[in-house]
Amino acid sequence: MENPQVLADSSQGLSVFMPILILMVLGVVIFWGAVLVAGLIRPSKPSKLKQTAYECGELPVGQAWSHFNIRFYVTGLIFIIFDVESALMFPAASVFKKLNSIGLGGLALIEILLFVMILVAGIAYCWSKGDLDWVKSLSSKEK
């Protein structure tokens, strides 16, 4: 850890992921186990009316899978960009301390700043275009 020359000083094999696999399998087993055990003791009297979708006591009109206005479609796109950004920032952030300790902190800072500023410009553009609003305002276009 103390040697600043070694930036990647540890490596782990795939075996450290074993408990995660065990936990995921446990999750699946517990879920289906509980649901199946419940199947033995719970009542089952299905009727057509009971198995309709809940619509406050009325019979449901049509399906829920219909066209409707998905708000924040653009926000979803911005999310992907920012998510990739944060994924790319993790390696840079984890070596920053070591670079700083050997005196290259300023250089790394400028690189991080450059990267973040491009994204800030992107979100500022979206903001000014009104894509972050609930109702995309037309007034911002007219200006």
Added chain:
Amino acid sequence: MTDNMPQFFQELFHLETSDCLTFLFYFIGAFILVNIASVIGGLATYAERKISADMQLRIGPNRVGPYGLLQFLADGAKMLMKENIMPLMADRFLFNIAPMLCLVGIFATLAVLPISGNLTLAHLDVGVFYVVAISSLVGLGIFLGGYASNSKWSLLGGMRGASQIISYEIPVVISILSIVLLSGGTSFKTIVHHQGGLPHEWFVLHNPFTFIAFIVYFIGSLAEANRAPFDLPEAESELVSGYHTEYTGMKFAFFALAEYVEVFVLCGVGATLFLGGFNVPFGLDTFLSKTPFPLLAEVVQLGAFFTKTFALYYLVIVIRWTLPRLRVDQLMSLCWKYLTPIALFNLIGTAIWMVYFHDQSIVEIIKAAGSHAGGGH
């Protein structure tokens, strides 16, 4: 400090390392961890009802067991005996798989939750990154649950859940990044190692930017766990019950369990990143690990971790019963117009602080300035 739990026990009991034994330790550890997490989730529902009762001058559950403590077991038994109703028009496969995705996503994060130095199942090098990545499964489960039900309430709840969870991931991740900057690694072990037992050694008081980052992280994780004031996906006064309107019995129970355990995990991650994690004040744990009972050190560390986590959990519950729910547009503008720019500013601010003050925390700077002034005389 050892790398993982089996290694610790093998060294403790002087056992020979074998793959079979490692698997056994992992399996027992995972089983115990899942049970503890489920009990914590159950007790959290009890705590939620009891604390809300306190705040509203009611009594709350007090019939089952001492002080009503076993209420969650009674609830579980009740859920077990409820009829399983699935809408005829629903997508059967996705409907069944959605609560499972929530549960699996949350259980998988438990492996890296740093409850103590050696009892943690795996100290992954990519710890924080892994938690952020795998907890997205919960958002997927919520969206699929809402979509597969083929009910309008569920679909609206699912859509809200999806947009809310993905949006609030951004400020949370960027706040985490400023901690990664400070600690120089994404492993929870590294992050805890760079903090100390006393509050002035925690990252939350390292510099003003991390203090704001903690607040941003906390607000963001409230929204990620669908907790009030951000419980829009299941807003019972507008959407009946949101994405789990059509779920009954055990499947609903697992949605609820996943939600409560997720709050616990997010509080635990918050306590580790910002509040010193399992560090014990005055080096008590290093002292105890040199005595003939090294497990005592783990117990003390567990105590430190759980105290901080449950303190945060208490705060989460109190917030739920204090603040009114936000509107959807307010929710989104809070995330994209306030939290995200603030989090980006924090990230840059932390980086500049590190370069300018050479990694020193604010307390260290004050101390150095004090000793410098004192040395002048």
